[in-house]
Amino acid sequence: MSRLCDKGRGGMRFDILTLFPGMFEGPFGDSIIKRAREAGIISIHIHNIRDFATDKHHITDDYPYGGGGGMVMKPEPIFACVEHVLADVLPEEEAPPIILLTPQGRLFTQQVAMELAQRRRLVLICGRYEGVDERVREHLVTDEISIGDYVLSGGEIPAMVVVDAVTRLLPGALGYAMAPLEDSHAMGLLEGPQYTRPAEFRGWRVPDVLLSGNHAEVARWRRQQSLRRTLERRPDLLASATLTQEDREFLASLGYRGPFSDDKREE
Secondary structure, three states: OOOOEOOOOOOEEEEEEEOOHHHHOOHHHOHHHHHHHHOOOEEEEEEEHHHHOOOOOOOOEEOOOOOOOOOEEOHHHHHHHHHHHHHHOOOOOOOOOEEEEEEEEEEOOHHHHHHHOOOOEEEEEEOEOOOEOHHHHHHOOOEEEEOOOOOOOEOHHHHHHHHHHHHHOOOOOOOOOOHHHHOOOOOOOOOOOOOOOOOEEOOEEOOHHHHOOOHHHHHHHHHHHHHHHHHHHOHHHHHOOOOEHHHHHHHHHOOOOOOOOHHHOEO
């Protein structure tokens, strides 16, 4: 019933319900996701909703009651697929979130990714067409997530985004343990500029502080560059970021006058 299915229950498990299982084979077969699967950090199970349609044509959508354009995904195959997927959940186990990927869901952020990374298992339902029958929302799913205020053809790409963002946060998924904490948005700020060899390229030199070997000064420079870049590109993030008094003084020197979040200040 699936075209991509990892063995084992040791790591975090993703169950993805979709009408287009072939879409996932490429994205999940390379890079960090591939290594995490091979290491047993995660397992990914793709389930074809069409397999759970009971008619001979495996119909999973129908015209909306009341008229209107487009088609609506039928409730029966989705319910049957979820119930099959969760049949192995023991009574004493915590029921995993059943998440519908939909433009109407809550916005997916780094904080939401961190929240989901605390779970042992996620069930992701990929919506299609004009959406799903409302009874799926009311009586089956426990959460709804959107990756942004725009319209895609379905929930498959959003599901890939969720799997990638959550996997990066799991212990052992990245070669550098601190990497998830230093990414843009991880601490409420954008990441500052990065450089590598050569130290000079076409007359453009790497900032001297990065070549100094002074780890404290490097850390201070990076923090300030992160603050500067956030102010220039996403000043809205500063209102809720965790900032020290030194951070606030540096931002003030750049002309920023707030607001700051009183709840997240670190004196």
